[in-house]
Amino acid sequence: MHHIPRPHDLLWGLTPTRLPAEAPAWARQVLAEGQPVVVRRALVEKGQIAVGVRGAARGQRYGTVMPLALILRCVSPEQLMEQPALGELPALRALTLLKPYLDELRLAWGPTGSVGFQLATGVETIHVASDLDLVLRTPQPLSRTLAKELQCLVDEVPCRVDLQLETPSGAIALREWASGSARVLLKCATGARLVTSPWDLAELAA
Template identity: 60%
Template sequence: MKPVPRPHDLLWGFIPEQLPTTAPQWAFAAVASGEPVVVRRAEGKPGVVAVGIRGHGREERFGTWMALDRIVRSLSPEQLVSAIKSYPADLPALKALIWAKPCLDATGLVWGVTGSAGFQLATGIRTLHADSDLDLLMRAPAPLSRSQALALLNKLDKAPCRLDIQLETPQGGIALREWAQSSHRVLLKRASGACLVTDPWHLVEIAA
């Protein structure tokens, strides 16, 4: 049995015929060129997964659905870490990725590359630019204290560019930067929608 795709996984096998007729033309072009789609958070029907299609600009993003039986290949954010060594670090985000790797490895948590950097590592298509942030994901199956989050963030903030790190808990995703702050509640991103919570590992108190 194939593993169930998770948010931020890249999937290949999507074809133009799966797009609704109302999709923008750039989305048809991206799919026709064989580019992967990225798994997004959304509740769907059995047999399909919510995905997003990237265009050339930040404003070109289109959400749709992909049949699970159409997937021919997938890459998770953590699988992209192995591509770091072979990729030229010619931009701040890529330099930051190499710089941050020892620190991230030292946490003992599984981590990976998402966003534009992940897409570029996976496809070779140049999606990063000189001002790009570096998007990362850290899998945190067990609670990470706020003091641990702050200590890690203080180290990573010395990177050559801004790092946008998401902690993936069993309940959903939260921003490491937000969890490291003193705010009582944090925004938890789930398939059912975003909500404010006091403990993103145990949903005892959920605020509207």
Template identity: 55%
Template sequence: MVSTLMAHDLLWGMSPEQLPADAPAWVIDSLSAGQPVVVRRAVSVAGQVAVGVRGRLREQRYAASMAIDSMTRRVQPEALCHVDSPRDLPALRALKQLRPLLDRCGWTWGVSGSAGFELASGFEALHEGSDLDLILRTAQPLSRVHARALVAQLDAAQCVVDMQLQTPFGAVALREWAGASSRVLLKNASQACLVLDPWNPQEQAA
């Protein structure tokens, strides 16, 4: 089960009893309200998964560990691509605008961040100034030329859109891969390192 859980997955079932004794009150309130937690990209001990708890405020983010056997539900970002919301906000309008483009791109994509949290849980997490966070599961290399073209298309949306490329070896920001720097930051469960090619992590910067 541990190997199947991926960063940005939303999980239900964590109870306040799994929190450390010094956890802030808002963290306890979030779990007591039935909110999901999000899987973090971090190493965990056997039987646990690294997760993050969201609060109502942007700065309210709490790193914790959840017992895998307490999980009652899991929603992955790609399950949220075509979930609609009654709310009218720039991030949700941008998602609707970009759906046809992303559906045609040939890659598996998904919704993460505040938009993903709200669409999956029903708890309001977006506001007028929220960015739209997306992921693209790129098992095979995405060329820098295609990355630049994709950035240009995302920049035509109604809000700022941030996309992470999920390679087999970790995640890299689309905008960074589309940029001019030869090396980009690749993040995985154990480290963040500069690489020349996110699909070939042996090519690491010295």
């Protein structure tokens, strides 16, 4: 397990009794069934991690916190690519098609969202119209030229793909970085902000 879980990692160990009193019944049921929570971006107290509970319906998302000490298991998106993602649904076929190209980058990457959740748990969360959500970890700047090439690739697969570039400071959308826009939206623990370079720590500290 990572020293500190990262956004999109799936964590097992949170129990219904740890949820606030106002938590919805469906969230308690999900945890009672032993399902994982997903790490989200938010500032929390030391020893805690911000997580989200995922329900069966699209609108069933509940944000809460989890003590780090409760984590029994952690699975990252890149770990989900250690075994083939077999299936005929468009999102799974898209994942199979993109795998050789993304592997060539020699960067950590993997599925998040409904595809990642299904691969990690076996719970059927993907349907014929599901998007494919991916994260590509980019500790160093990714050129705009390469971003455009990648966007062309993901636009050719049989479903919509939302690929997020995970930088040391937060995440940006590949589509936005490839567009040539002067400023892009960086999502980080403190919220979202427009920046010219997500990898420029000096700009982000300003």
